[in-house]
Amino acid sequence: MPVSLDLNNLDRKILNNDQAIYPELGQIALKKLKELGIPDKKHEHWRYTDISEPIQLLEKSLSPNNQKSSKKKTDRNHNPGNIDAYWLNISDIDFGKNKIIEIEGYSVQIKCLNEEQAIKELKINDPLGCLNALLTQKIIKITIPEDSVIEAPIGISCVEPTYSHKYCSNFRFIIDIKKNSKVSFISFYESNSNESHFSNIVMQINLAKNTETEYLKIQNLSETHNLIDRSIIDLGTDSQINYTTVDIGSKLSRTDVEVNLNNEKSSAVINGVYLCEKNQHIDNHIWSNHISQSTSSTQNFYGIIGEKGHCVFNGKALIKENALETEANQYNHNILLDDSASVDTKPELEIYNDSVKCSHGCTIGQLDEDAIFYMKSRGIDSKTAKSMLISAFVKNILSKINIETSREYLDELISSKLERL
Amino acid sequence: MLNIKNIHTSINETKILNGLSLEISPGEVHAIMGPNGSGKSTLAKVLAGQDDCEVTEGEIQYKGENLLDLSIEERSREGIFVGFQYPVEIPGLNNSQFLRASINAKRKHKEEEEMSAVDFLKLARETIEKLEIPQTFLNRGVNEGFSGGEKKRNEIFQMTMLNPEIAILDETDSGLDIDALKIVAKGVNEFKSESKAIILITHYQRLLDYIEPDYVHVLSNGKIIESGDKSLAQRLEQTGYKDDGE
Ligand SMILES: Nc1ncnc2c1ncn2[C@@H]1O[C@H](COP(=O)(O)OP(=O)(O)OP(=O)(O)O)[C@@H](O)[C@H]1O
Ligand SMILES: [Mg+2]
Numbered sequence: 001m002p003v004s005l006d007l008n009n010l011d012r013k014i015l016n017n018d019q020a021i022y023p024e025l026g027q028i029a030l031k032k033l034k035e036l037g038i039p040d041k042k043h044e045h046w047r048y049t050d051i052s053e054p055i056q057l058l059e060k061s062l063s064p065n066n067q068k069s070s071k072k073k074t075d076r077n078h079n080p081g082n083i084d085a086y087w088l089n090i091s092d093i094d095f096g097k098n099k100i101i102e103i104e105g106y107s108v109q110i111k112c113l114n115e116e117q118a119i120k121e122l123k124i125n126d127p128l129g130c131l132n133a134l135l136t137q138k139i140i141k142i143t144i145p146e147d148s149v150i151e152a153p154i155g156i157s158c159v160e161p162t163y164s165h166k167y168c169s170n171f172r173f174i175i176d177i178k179k180n181s182k183v184s185f186i187s188f189y190e191s192n193s194n195e196s197h198f199s200n201i202v203m204q205i206n207l208a209k210n211t212e213t214e215y216l217k218i219q220n221l222s223e224t225h226n227l228i229d230r231s232i233i234d235l236g237t238d239s240q241i242n243y244t245t246v247d248i249g250s251k252l253s254r255t256d257v258e259v260n261l262n263n264e265k266s267s268a269v270i271n272g273v274y275l276c277e278k279n280q281h282i283d284n285h286i287w288s289n290h291i292s293q294s295t296s297s298t299q300n301f302y303g304i305i306g307e308k309g310h311c312v313f314n315g316k317a318l319i320k321e322n323a324l325e326t327e328a329n330q331y332n333h334n335i336l337l338d339d340s341a342s343v344d345t346k347p348e349l350e351i352y353n354d355s356v357k358c359s360h361g362c363t364i365g366q367l368d369e370d371a372i373f374y375m376k377s378r379g380i381d382s383k384t385a386k387s388m389l390i391s392a393f394v395k396n397i398l399s400k401i402n403i404e405t406s407r408e409y410l411d412e413l414i415s416s417k418l419e420r421l
Numbered sequence: 422m423l424n425i426k427n428i429h430t431s432i433n434e435t436k437i438l439n440g441l442s443l444e445i446s447p448g449e450v451h452a453i454m455g456p457n458g459s460g461k462s463t464l465a466k467v468l469a470g471q472d473d474c475e476v477t478e479g480e481i482q483y484k485g486e487n488l489l490d491l492s493i494e495e496r497s498r499e500g501i502f503v504g505f506q507y508p509v510e511i512p513g514l515n516n517s518q519f520l521r522a523s524i525n526a527k528r529k530h531k532e533e534e535e536m537s538a539v540d541f542l543k544l545a546r547e548t549i550e551k552l553e554i555p556q557t558f559l560n561r562g563v564n565e566g567f568s569g570g571e572k573k574r575n576e577i578f579q580m581t582m583l584n585p586e587i588a589i590l591d592e593t594d595s596g597l598d599i600d601a602l603k604i605v606a607k608g609v610n611e612f613k614s615e616s617k618a619i620i621l622i623t624h625y626q627r628l629l630d631y632i633e634p635d636y637v638h639v640l641s642n643g644k645i646i647e648s649g650d651k652s653l654a655q656r657l658e659q660t661g662y663k664d665d666g667e
Contacts, residue, residue, distance in 0.1 A: 262502040368509075373509075374494065374508070374511070376493040377470070377493055377505075378523040378526075378579065379583075380526050380650075381526065381532070387516065391514075392511065392512070396513060
């Protein structure tokens with residue numbers, strides 16, 4: 001199906017409208033979008049992922065009666081999955097306002113950016129990011145002050161479509177971690193309706209010098225929801241991030257992670273688990289851009305694909321001339337549970353200097369029949385055996401998540417999904 | 422207890438077992454010897470219920486029931502344990518998680534209460550100590566990166582934990598150093614009782630020095646061609662199978 005969105009009409013529809021929230025930013029984004037175009041299957045990065053439904057939903061959301069923001073607000077004490085974290089209540093924070101919350105004695109600032117601030121801070125470099133900037137309802141910036149060591153994770157919960165437009169929501173978060181800090185985040189996506197929806201989310205994560213960040217994304221949207229989630233991670237000297245995306249639900253879920261290793265001795269681990277079934281489509285595109293020397297990046301994605309599921313992995317490491325003594329690894333392992341399951345996987349390297357250590361590989365296989373026989377011969381039934389094997393497989397990634405309080409929830413989430421696979 | 426009557430099996434249409442019969446009663450230890458490729462492991466797999474060993478003729482009675490009607494997992498829960506010649510590695514699956522699932526599958530089948538994690542750990546630690554197995558075995562992946570001898574010891578560990586009624590041990594002695602052999606033999610001898618039966622598949626008399634068999638059988642070309650007492654094993658050690666068709 002061709003992707004159609006009339007760009008010429010958008011400024012009239014969105015920006016020349018007294019409800020426009022960020023009209024100037026919108027103009028900038030629209031100009032860029034016109035250069036880039038709405039991606040279709042001819043775009044290299046969108047070859048395997050058809051976004052005509054998300055775009056249709058976006059278009060539908062532009063019709064005048066859907067412009068008003070729903071008045072429904074999230075439950076103040078909403079605590080997804082009973083995970084112990086400081087869950088931020090985004091709906092509380094109004095345009096241009098800011099709020100300080102004390103977490104373990106540190107003053108974390110949460111701010112809804114005004115237009116001037118937004119224009120200064122936003123990174124807009126891809127079509128979906130342009131659409132996000134053009135349509136965004138809220139740009140939330142979370143600032144972690146210098147020298148903060150916060151044990152408990154900070155939670156960002158997106159319950160779709162509670163505090164957003166019908167059909168489509170566009171949020172942008174900027175997480176700014178000042179130097180010498182250590183902090184962890186959970187971003188959580190779930191649905192509270194079965195109506196078709198498209199969430200177009202951008203996360204900008206800036207790590208200053210000597211910081212350590214743990215980031216966990218849990219996506220458990222309903223089977224009628226589409227998510228395109230783009231993270232842009234900029235790493236300062238001696239900073240490190242351990243990012244994990246866990247994709248369970250949704251109809252279509254696309255995760256883009258752009259990691260910019262701009263400064264010396266920065267390192268990024270980008271991991272992912274996906275459990276995909278019944279016509280679901282899960283796509284992970286990861287770019288590690290090694291700009292500076294002594295940087296390292298690892299991408300490790302493990303997927304289970306059931307009946308009629310389709311997954312995509314594209315992991316790329318770009319290593320520039322000056323990025324000497326760089327290490328880059330990319331791995332993608334898939335288990336197909338059914339003949340109708342499929343995956344398109346492609347780890348890529350682009351290297352412009354000689355002092356690099358790289359490795360990459362991908363596997364596509366089935367559950368080990370010999371292992372299943374062995375387990376059965378010890379009294380374990382076939383279904384249990386399979387789910388134990390799958391759990392063991394995804395544990396390769398889950399065991400690397402350093403957020404203790406999420407463990408129980410993730411185990412339950414995964415075993416309940418396995419019941420269905 | 423186990424009565425194998427004239428079974429014929431084929432794997433991918435190649436005949437492997439050719440009219441094999443064997444009767445085993447509680448309290449007995451049977452040793453099965455025989456040249457490579459004669460069908461010893463195939464017999465073990467048939468008893469375990471592996472799908473690709475199709476039984477085309479004959480029958481197997483176990484505790485008065487038709488064994489071939491039972492699924493692989495039911496056989497285990499009903500007390501059959503096969504220690505495999507080549508135990509499978511299952512990377513990432515925790516050994517103790519695996520064993521506990523296995524024990525509890527059996528308990529559930531017997532309508533017994535599940536074994537708690539605490540009780541399991543206690544039993545596992547005691548067993549491990551008795552078998553002189555490193556404690557680290559419990560937290561490693563099932564046979565993951567285990568040496569040949571370690572895998573065999575892990576089979577004996579599983580056998581002891583599951584406490585079956587009949588154990589079929591396929592070359593559990595191969596690849597063991599002399600100390601490990603003594604430990605494995607000790608484990609098997611402790612398991613041995615009036616009510617249990619053991620089938621030892623082996624190439625070596627030395628195992629039979631530690632675990633005394635009541636009967637020794639020679640398997641060749643898919644059937645038992647000779648049976649005797651332990652002196653048969655001693656004779657074979659000297660003369661080999663050459664008279665027996667190899
Ligand atoms: N999957 C298979 N496909 C074809 N032939 C097979 C298969 N499995 C076993 N065989 C054959 O069946 C015969 C018996 O094998 P089996 O493993 O039972 O021998 P064995 O007596 O245990 O030998 P060893 O002493 O070497 O362990 C062999 O000739 C073997 O090649
Ligand atoms: Mg054999």
